[in-house]
Amino acid sequence: MRSEVLQLLRLEVALDLRQRAAWGGMLLYVVSAMYVCHLAVSDSLSRSTWNAIFWIILLFAAFNALARSFQREDQGRQLYLYTMAHPRSVVLARALYGSITMLALSLLSLLFYLLFLGSDPMGDASMGPFVASVALGGVGFAAVLTLISAIAARAGNGIGLMAILGFPIVLPMLLAVMRASQLALDGSGWSGTGYYFLAIGALDVVTLTLAWLLFPYLWRD
Numbered sequence: 773m774r775s776e777v778l779q780l781l782r783l784e785v786a787l788d789l790r791q792r793a794a795w796g797g798m799l800l801y802v803v804s805a806m807y808v809c810h811l812a813v814s815d816s817l818s819r820s821t822w823n824a825i826f827w828i829i830l831l832f833a834a835f836n837a838l839a840r841s842f843q844r845e846d847q848g849r850q851l852y853l854y855t856m857a858h859p860r861s862v863v864l865a866r867a868l869y870g871s872i873t874m875l876a877l878s879l880l881s882l883l884f885y886l887l888f889l890g891s892d893p894m895g896d897a898s899m900g901p902f903v904a905s906v907a908l909g910g911v912g913f914a915a916v917l918t919l920i921s922a923i924a925a926r927a928g929n930g931i932g933l934m935a936i937l938g939f940p941i942v943l944p945m946l947l948a949v950m951r952a953s954q955l956a957l958d959g960s961g962w963s964g965t966g967y968y969f970l971a972i973g974a975l976d977v978v979t980l981t982l983a984w985l986l987f988p989y990l991w992r993d
Contacts, residue, residue: 776857780865798837802881805829810888819957822893826885827909827950830878831942834913837877838870838921839934863922863987867980870914878910879903893957901965902956908972909949915976916942919983948972 788794809825817825882903886894894902917938924934952968 776861777865777868780857780861781869784865784869798833798877799880801836802829802833802877803884805832806881806884806888813889816892817889819893820954822889823950823954823957825889826882827946827953829885830881830906830909831913831946833877833881834874834910834917834942835935835938837873838914838917859988860984863918863983866922867915867918867983870918871911874910874914875907878906882906896959897957898959898961898965899956901960901962902953904969905949905953905956905965908969909945909953912945912949912972912976913942915979916945919979919987922983922987945972945975948975 806829809829917934920934920938920941924937948968948971952965952972955965955968
């Protein structure tokens, strides 16, 4: 199964290289949203507001980035994957690639966010836990939204259904990463944020387990 997952990861990379505008669109959305926030906010932001705006932007960026995970395939390619690969390999490869995508997008978003809205709220921050919360938050969004994207695509109403199903399910993940990053901004170290990191990891494990168990039935239909 490992070799099958690696082959599917190479396929995902090849598809994105053919559609480079997708990455450009994601970055354009993030940069535009942050620039609008920069124009709208004239005064310095409090730490909690600064943190909240960042996660709101990153959440919608995750929806835009991961909605296409199971939406860009026509019936011919779906039939090809159905006959050539195990469904669990497919969902695992998509989750891994989505996690890599969101990890890169999260860190790039943080850089642009610091550029446009400043780094004053990070004056007393614990940088290690804060960067870890950003990275784990992006990976957590990928884990949750990959499964939702698969369900929405098989139901035949991809983007609309993903928005309806995705937000209530991703909300516990969002609350956990927001709380962890807020504690890191306030100067708490690993001991103060560790509980929330464990919660994020537990949510990732539960989501991936559900995807592992349920996706073969979705794929069969």
